[in-house]
Amino acid sequence: MNKIVRKYMILTLACFSYAAAVSLFLDPNALAPGGVTGISVILSKSIGLGTGTWFLILNIPILILGAIAFGIKFILSTMYCIAVISVLTDIFSVVFGCVTNDLLLAGIAGASLLALGIGLVMKQGATTGGMDIIVKLLKRKFPYQNTGSLFLILDVAVVAASAIVFRNMDLALYAGLVVFLISNVLDLVLYGKDKAKLLFIISDNAEEIAERILSELDVGITFVEGQGAYSKKNKKVILCVVKKQVAIKTEQIVKETDPQAFMIISSASEIYGEGYKSYYAEKL
Numbered sequence: 001m002n003k004i005v006r007k008y009m010i011l012t013l014a015c016f017s018y019a020a021a022v023s024l025f026l027d028p029n030a031l032a033p034g035g036v037t038g039i040s041v042i043l044s045k046s047i048g049l050g051t052g053t054w055f056l057i058l059n060i061p062i063l064i065l066g067a068i069a070f071g072i073k074f075i076l077s078t079m080y081c082i083a084v085i086s087v088l089t090d091i092f093s094v095v096f097g098c099v100t101n102d103l104l105l106a107g108i109a110g111a112s113l114l115a116l117g118i119g120l121v122m123k124q125g126a127t128t129g130g131m132d133i134i135v136k137l138l139k140r141k142f143p144y145q146n147t148g149s150l151f152l153i154l155d156v157a158v159v160a161a162s163a164i165v166f167r168n169m170d171l172a173l174y175a176g177l178v179v180f181l182i183s184n185v186l187d188l189v190l191y192g193k194d195k196a197k198l199l200f201i202i203s204d205n206a207e208e209i210a211e212r213i214l215s216e217l218d219v220g221i222t223f224v225e226g227q228g229a230y231s232k233k234n235k236k237v238i239l240c241v242v243k244k245q246v247a248i249k250t251e252q253i254v255k256e257t258d259p260q261a262f263m264i265i266s267s268a269s270e271i272y273g274e275g276y277k278s279y280y281a282e283k284l
Contacts, residue, residue, distance in 0.1 A: 007124050008080070015081055018117030018128055019052070019088035025110030026178065027051045027089075028098030030171050032162035033114060033178045034155020036062070036130025042158075042165050052089030056082060059129040066133040077126035078133070085128060103174045111181035118182075119189030131155070152183040197247040198268040201238035201254055202226065203261035210238055212253045217246055241268055 022037055030045055032038035040054035059082050067075045100106050121128050127136060135150045142150070159179055163172030203209055210221050224237040242250050247265065254261050 007077070010120055010124055011077065011081055011126060012084060014117040014120035014124075015084040015088060015128075016117075017113045017120070019085050019092055021110045021113035021117065022051060022085075023089045023092035024096055024099045025106040025113070027093065029101065029103055029106045029174075030162075030166055030168075031103070031107055031110065031175045031178055032158055032171075033110065033175060033182060034131070034151065034158040037114070038155065038158035038162065038175070042162055046165055050090040050093060052086040052093070055089065055130070056086040062130060062133050066127075066129075066136075069133075069137055077124070078129055081121055081126055082129040103170070104177075107174050107178045108181060111178045112185055114178075115182045115185035116189060119186050122190065149183065149187075151186065152179060155179040155182075196241050196243050196268045197250075198266045199238070199240050199242065199247070199250060200264040201240075201261055202235060202263075203238070203254070203258040204235070205258040205261070206236040206238055209254055209257045209261070212257060213238075213240065213250060216253065217242070217249060219246065219250070 022033075022041075025031075026033055026037075027041050027044065030041065032041045036055060036058045037051075039058060040051045043049070043054045044051040063075055063079060063082070066078060100109075118128055118132065122132070127133050131151060131154050134154065138150050139145070156176075156179070159172055159175045162175050163169055166172070201209060206223070210223070213219050213221060219240055219242050222239045224239050226235050226237040227233065228235065240250070251263070251265070254263055
């Protein structure tokens with residue numbers, strides 16, 4: 001019960017963020033941020049009815065598709081999010097209205113709040129409906145594609161449609177900026193804590209370097225047996241993954257211990273195991 005209450009508290013907070021992004025920043029400035037939300041903005045400005053109302057109408061057939069693909073348990077939380085977002089979007093539009101008419105500020109604020117809302121919802125195993133469900137389906141087909149990138153691909157068509165409907169290239173360009181920001185902020189929300197550095201260290205003093213890393217940084221290390229192709233000399237290669245904030249200290253240890261060490265440093269976006277993500281967590 002505590003888990004359920006906590007889940008829906010987070011979902012409600014995420015819906016507030018999502019609705020605020022649309023009603024206070026994006027919709028008043030005719031910025032269509034892609035997806036069903038962007039389509040709702042376009043329809044609201046060109047036909048009438050509130051953006052939140054259109055958001056609800058457009059999501060009905062997508063919910064049916066989601067129920068077939070993911071089951072009723074998944075759809076229940078998604079239905080909750082759609083209902084809350086729809087109601088809050090129309091309420092915020094009436095009560096608060098437009099916060100700023102500066103398209104750049106509106107785009108940055110709206111994109112950040114929208115991505116935060118989507119990210120929090122997806123971390124709870126739900127979606128905000130619309131393209132979220134489509135992206136979740138695509139994620140099954142392309143599991144190694146980042147979620148933000150999938151949103152970016154789908155949203156381009158909606159931005160192009162806004163340029164045609166509103167006949168305003170400036171609005172379309174700002175909407176494109178919003179889509180780009182959403183993609184990056186969403187990946188930051190979903191994957192940001194997993195960002196780390198992968199290090200390969202080849203040194204004649206591998207034992208000493210490993211001992212310092214273990215004792216000073218409390219970082220796990222694996223020795224890989226290697227052999228120089230030219231020298232035919234056997235060497236121990238240090239393999240370790242460290243958090244970004246620890247990577248600099250690791251480099252310093254290597255430089256201090258063996259200035260001649262050969263070190264390869266690359267980015268690691270997803271790490272599973274102790275101290276990182278669980279193997280059994282759903283892949284977002």
